[in-house]
Amino acid sequence: MPSQSLAYAVLFGHVAFIVVGALMTVLSQNLVRALVGLIMTLFGVAGLFFLMSAPFIGLMQILIYVGAVSILIFFAIMLTQSWSSGDEAQGPSRKRAVLASLTALAPALFLGLTVIFKSPPSLLVAEETEVSALGRFLLEPYILPFELISLLLTVAMAGAVILGFERRKQR
Amino acid sequence: MSPMIIYHLVALFLLCTGLFGVIYRRTLVGMILGIELMLNGAGLSIMASAQLTPTPNEIGQVGTLLVMGIAAAEATLLLAIVLVVTRRFKGVEAARLATMRG
Numbered sequence: 001m002p003s004q005s006l007a008y009a010v011l012f013g014h015v016a017f018i019v020v021g022a023l024m025t026v027l028s029q030n031l032v033r034a035l036v037g038l039i040m041t042l043f044g045v046a047g048l049f050f051l052m053s054a055p056f057i058g059l060m061q062i063l064i065y066v067g068a069v070s071i072l073i074f075f076a077i078m079l080t081q082s083w084s085s086g087d088e089a090q091g092p093s094r095k096r097a098v099l100a101s102l103t104a105l106a107p108a109l110f111l112g113l114t115v116i117f118k119s120p121p122s123l124l125v126a127e128e129t130e131v132s133a134l135g136r137f138l139l140e141p142y143i144l145p146f147e148l149i150s151l152l153l154t155v156a157m158a159g160a161v162i163l164g165f166e167r168r169k170q171r
Numbered sequence: 172m173s174p175m176i177i178y179h180l181v182a183l184f185l186l187c188t189g190l191f192g193v194i195y196r197r198t199l200v201g202m203i204l205g206i207e208l209m210l211n212g213a214g215l216s217i218m219a220s221a222q223l224t225p226t227p228n229e230i231g232q233v234g235t236l237l238v239m240g241i242a243a244a245e246a247t248l249l250l251a252i253v254l255v256v257t258r259r260f261k262g263v264e265a266a267r268l269a270t271m272r273g
Contacts, residue, residue, distance in 0.1 A: 026192040100194035104187040122175030126222035137229035149240040156244035160251035
């Protein structure tokens with residue numbers, strides 16, 4: 001069936017995009033280039049959300065992550081002057097690379113085997129949810145998490161502002 | 172291989188790459204990149220679990236939205252913390268952030 005193979009081609013295209021972006025994020029010497037890799041990954045994940053027929057969440061992913069979070073990280077890179085000439089210039093030692101690989105391999109092994117062998121049967125195509133249903137769900141049964149996330153955002157912003165103020169030296 | 176397994180493997184790959192990055196990077200900003208990767212993997216996994224099984228779809232979508240909100244809050248706070256650390260230690264290299272070394 002040609003449409004199904006086309007769907008798989010699109011899916012694996014997104015997966016390849018994500019893999020390349022994530023490896024760039026982790027391995028690139030230049031932090032700005034690593035951020036570009038992160039943005040690639042975020043776009044790829046947004047594409048996967050679109051493929052899972054959740055276009056609202058895909059758009060939110062692009063707005064929140066690509067629009068806000070990566071700009072914040074870019075500010076962090078600029079304000080700390082940690083680009084290629086800075087602290088990240090000389091690469092990490094080989095011992096640390098080995099340790100990091102072992103740490104990453106442990107969950108990959110266990111969770112990977114669990115995912116492959118214990119996975120419940122899945123639908124082939126997800127059905128779409130209307131945004132109005134999502135809003136009703138968020139304001140009726142899930143009102144408490146909704147209010148809590150608002151509170152968390154407010155507290156985080158206030159904390160960031162307080163941290164950012166430089167305290168005057170007392171003489 | 173069902174589509175859900177593929178989505179979950181991608182999420183697992185993001186988790187492992189994020190872990191690798193958090194340990195491998197020398198600076199705090201590089202670690203933030205790894206944390207963002209891990210959070211993205213979590214959102215993808217939640218979404219795949221809800222969309223491709225008979226679970227009600229709203230749970231997965233709202234869960235992913237909450238993960239995004241938490242990521243935004245966390246990024247804001249991390250930016251402030253990184254600024255304070257830069258001001259105090261004149262750099263964001265993680266190995267140098269020790270005031271009392273035995």
